[in-house]
Amino acid sequence: MRKSLSTFSRQLLQWFDLHQRTLPWRLNRNAPPGTRLNPYHVLVSEAMLQQTQVSTVIPYFHRFIERFPNLNSLADAHEQEVLRLWQGLGYYSRAKNLQLAAKKIVSDHAGQMPGKVDELLKLPGIGRYTAGAVSSIAFGQRVPILDGNVLRVLCRIDGIQDDPKNSPTQKLLWKRAEEILPRERVGDFNSALMELGALVCTARSPQCLVCPVSAHCQALADGMQDRIPLRRKAKSTPLVHRHTFCVRCGDRYLIEQRPAKGRWAGMWQFITIEADGDSSRLLQTPYSLRASVPRKIGVIEHALTHRRYQFEVFACEMKRAATPKGLERPSKWVTLAEMDQRPLPRPHVRMVELLNGELPS
Numbered sequence: 203m204r205k206s207l208s209t210f211s212r213q214l215l216q217w218f219d220l221h222q223r224t225l226p227w228r229l230n231r232n233a234p235p236g237t238r239l240n241p242y243h244v245l246v247s248e249a250m251l252q253q254t255q256v257s258t259v260i261p262y263f264h265r266f267i268e269r270f271p272n273l274n275s276l277a278d279a280h281e282q283e284v285l286r287l288w289q290g291l292g293y294y295s296r297a298k299n300l301q302l303a304a305k306k307i308v309s310d311h312a313g314q315m316p317g318k319v320d321e322l323l324k325l326p327g328i329g330r331y332t333a334g335a336v337s338s339i340a341f342g343q344r345v346p347i348l349d350g351n352v353l354r355v356l357c358r359i360d361g362i363q364d365d366p367k368n369s370p371t372q373k374l375l376w377k378r379a380e381e382i383l384p385r386e387r388v389g390d391f392n393s394a395l396m397e398l399g400a401l402v403c404t405a406r407s408p409q410c411l412v413c414p415v416s417a418h419c420q421a422l423a424d425g426m427q428d429r430i431p432l433r434r435k436a437k438s439t440p441l442v443h444r445h446t447f448c449v450r451c452g453d454r455y456l457i458e459q460r461p462a463k464g465r466w467a468g469m470w471q472f473i474t475i476e477a478d479g480d481s482s483r484l485l486q487t488p489y490s491l492r493a494s495v496p497r498k499i500g501v502i503e504h505a506l507t508h509r510r511y512q513f514e515v516f517a518c519e520m521k522r523a524a525t526p527k528g529l530e531r532p533s534k535w536v537t538l539a540e541m542d543q544r545p546l547p548r549p550h551v552r553m554v555e556l557l558n559g560e561l562p563s
């Protein structure tokens with residue numbers, strides 16, 4: 203950093219006061235001084251914002267808070283309902299952990315959210331970043347945060363050219379995030395750093411001309427703002443093939459529940475198997491379903507951070523809604539409208555749309 207810390211935080215906070223976005227989990231900028239944020243809202247927003255953009259999160263946040271307005275209501279909820287409200291946000295372990303954290307706060311802290319980092323770290327799914335964010339933003343504790351936005355801003359301000367994913371650089375960045383904390387308004391300061399990274403000091407085109415802290419920035423002084431932080435070459439993601447069978451009897455479809463652990467844990471889906479054989483025979487052999495010959499109705503592609511999926515989707519009919527032999531997972535026959543009440547992985551939501559004629563086949 204090229205100038206004094208106190209000027210840096212003052213200029214950053216002045217900018218934040220004028221330019222922060224109005225977000226449902228933030229206090230309105232006209233809120234009376236001394237008003238505290240709702241720690242539960244901060245916790246829910248932080249869980250939802252991991253790996254997910256603000257604009258995507260906002261409608262989910264509203265629906266979630268409307269249904270679960272406090273920790274007790276979330277702790278008491280049926281997990282399937284929590285997953286259903288999370289459907290489409292992805293990374294469903296976040297939803298499960300959020301509910302487990304709510305249960306633990308209710309049982310161990312009489313329903314009052316703890317404000318200290320070491321207590322927050324004992325809650326399921328809460329790592330160092332989330333603990334720091336909740337503790338500083340909701341409770342005003344003087345603790346640092348380091349997420350992708352803060353990391354980028356700090357690397358540029360200090361002109362750090364090492365790979366920020368390396369452990370020694372991470373350590374250094376956490377230390378810097380702590381050193382630059384002001385004495386007051388720590389939560390706002392941390393939020394301001396993230397906001398600066400989201401709105402001005404963006405990954406691809408930092409807007410240095412309008413940056414409130416440009417005078418402090420080493421990367422700008424060195425003309426390195428487009429090359430810091432160092433980017434690793436993106437690895438190619440493996441493509442996984444699946445065959446999905448939309449087995450219908452009358453107006454009902456056969457669905458199965460995914461295992462309690464792993465990707466899309468506990469959610470429901472059409473019968474899906476690894477695509478390593480002849481699709482027309484696969485359905486009858488493993489599950490002994492007396493169904494018509496499957497006909498292909500579409501292909502659904504779905505990309506996650508570390509892998510891509512391709513689902514070939516087949517439709518077939520049965521005369522009798524029998525429980526299939528050999529299907530080890532819980533299964534049900536439901537209408538498409540009833541399916542809509544259950545948590546479904548995003549590709550299967552799109553398959554429902556396909557069956558409803560809402561997607562091109």
Ligand code: SF4
Binds near residue numbers: 358408410
């Ligand atoms: S001057 Fe540019 S690179 Fe430096 S912090 Fe501001 S936006 Fe980021």
